[in-house]
Amino acid sequence: xxxxxxxxxxxxxxxxxxxxxxxxxxxxxxxxxxxxxxxxxxxxxxxxxxxxxxxxxxxxxxxxxxxxxxxxxxxxxxxxxxxxxxxxxxxxxxxxxxxxxxxxxxxxxxxxxxxxxxxxxxxxxxxxxxxxxxxxxxxxxxxxxxxxxxxxxxxxxxxxxxxxxxxxxxxxxxxxxxxxxxxxxxxxxxxxxxxxxxxxxxxxxxxxxxxxxxxxxxxxxxxxxxxxxxxxxxxxxxxxxxxxxxxxxxxxxxxxxxxxxxxxxxxxxxxxxxxxxxxxxxxxxxxxxxxxxxxxxxxxxxxxxxxxxxxxxxxxxxxxxxxxxxxxxxxxxxxxxxxxxxxxxxxxxxxxxxxxxxxxxxxxxxxxxxxxxxxxxxxxxxxxxxxxxxxxxxxxxxxxxxxxxxxxxxxxxxxxxxxxxxxxx
Numbered sequence: 001x002x003x004x005x006x007x008x009x010x011x012x013x014x015x016x017x018x019x020x021x022x023x024x025x026x027x028x029x030x031x032x033x034x035x036x037x038x039x040x041x042x043x044x045x046x047x048x049x050x051x052x053x054x055x056x057x058x059x060x061x062x063x064x065x066x067x068x069x070x071x072x073x074x075x076x077x078x079x080x081x082x083x084x085x086x087x088x089x090x091x092x093x094x095x096x097x098x099x100x101x102x103x104x105x106x107x108x109x110x111x112x113x114x115x116x117x118x119x120x121x122x123x124x125x126x127x128x129x130x131x132x133x134x135x136x137x138x139x140x141x142x143x144x145x146x147x148x149x150x151x152x153x154x155x156x157x158x159x160x161x162x163x164x165x166x167x168x169x170x171x172x173x174x175x176x177x178x179x180x181x182x183x184x185x186x187x188x189x190x191x192x193x194x195x196x197x198x199x200x201x202x203x204x205x206x207x208x209x210x211x212x213x214x215x216x217x218x219x220x221x222x223x224x225x226x227x228x229x230x231x232x233x234x235x236x237x238x239x240x241x242x243x244x245x246x247x248x249x250x251x252x253x254x255x256x257x258x259x260x261x262x263x264x265x266x267x268x269x270x271x272x273x274x275x276x277x278x279x280x281x282x283x284x285x286x287x288x289x290x291x292x293x294x295x296x297x298x299x300x301x302x303x304x305x306x307x308x309x310x311x312x313x314x315x316x317x318x319x320x321x322x323x324x325x326x327x328x329x330x331x332x333x334x335x336x337x338x339x340x341x342x343x344x345x346x347x348x349x350x351x352x353x354x355x356x357x358x359x360x361x362x363x364x365x366x367x368x369x370x371x372x373x374x375x376x377x378x379x380x381x382x383x384x385x386x387x388x389x390x391x392x393x394x395x396x397x398x399x400x401x402x403x404x405x406x407x408x409x410x411x412x413x414x415x416x417x418x419x420x421x422x423x424x425x
Contacts, residue, residue: 010246011244013107015040017239036084038302040084042082043101045152058315100133130181148241155170156169160191186214198237254375274300366382
């Protein structure tokens with residue numbers, strides 16, 4: 001799964017989940033605050049996807065999509081999982097559904113299976129697909145039963161809604177398949193009853209949930225909502241599950257940055273090596289001699305390339321436009337949220353209005369930060385950034401290049417196209 005080497009073992013498996021309602025703004029804020037140093041797995045329901053059906057991530061995360069994504073004509077993707085590249089062992093499970101992503105994470109106690117599930121409120125198709133998958137999988141390889149089901153199930157029942165919402169109950173036809181699955185597979189609820197996972201227009205409900213096998217329940221450290229990571233204007237609250245399972249971690253080795261290779265020094269080094277090594281002056285007469293010369297020449301090329309190529313800098317998990325102002329304002333917003341929750345029984349308390357104002361300010365700050373970063377990048381662009389021009393064109397930005405335009409003007413035209421597409425998505 002990664003290019004690293006074994007380094008340490010983490011004491012806990014740390015999972016964070018959230019429904020992002022297909023919002024790019026919410027995704028940007030969430031991915032810039034959920035650090036891979038704090039979380040091993042991010043489970044997203046209703047992710048924000050671009051025109052290619054991909055979500056936004058960086059090299060700190062590996063994206064796992066439903067296995068049906070590779071098939072032409074697949075359904076709308078409503079579940080995505082991001083796994084930290086520091087996790088030593090992770091593999092995907094083949095599930096025939098566009099609303100389910102299954103992975104297995106290697107731990108010292110065995111492989112832990114995690115299903116990220118989005119179940120529509122109007123049908124049980126996803127639960128039927130999960131049932132079929134669980135019935136057909138090879139049970140001999142799942143004997144240890146380290147298993148977690150999490151996601152947005154869009155079902156209400158007094159077992160998890162709690163006393164305040166005992167009046168909320170899904171129709172029998174819609175809730176029965178989920179209850180039968182839970183009972184049949186002996187899954188237990190991890191998130192305590194009565195904790196809301198969605199707040200909208202003053203109402204608090206529990207569409208999101210977490211279930212796990214007995215072997216997980218015995219190892220549970222914490223399962224609770226995590227408001228500090230809740231994006232602005234998002235009604236779903238993240239849920240954190242921390243499990244006492246040791247996960248092998250790896251150190252990610254820096255990669256060569258071949259775009260910055262000093263090719264002039266590389267050629268000079270190769271010329272010196274060829275001139276000073278008499279073995280390269282001998283004309284081969286047999287296949288064995290030719291193979292030896294090829295191996296010798298390859299070794300020189302690899303050595304010189306390594307000497308003249310710098311290593312890429314270790315990227316931060318945050319996007320480059322997420323600056324200190326964004327980070328500080330996000331902290332203030334989280335503090336205001338805590339204060340607002342404390343006074344939730346008093347609707348007229350000023351903390352509620354203050355929190356709403358900070359949410360709006362956070363949204364505007366992110367937009368300003370994005371625009372400022374891109375304009376700065378354009379103004380400082382060089383010829384090597386033509387790689388990025390090609391990427392923008394593939395996104396759908398169409399323009400005719402004119403010889404009368406400078407490179408900076410071309411970049412500005414591209415950005416105009418890009419920002420319009422972003423704002424209207």
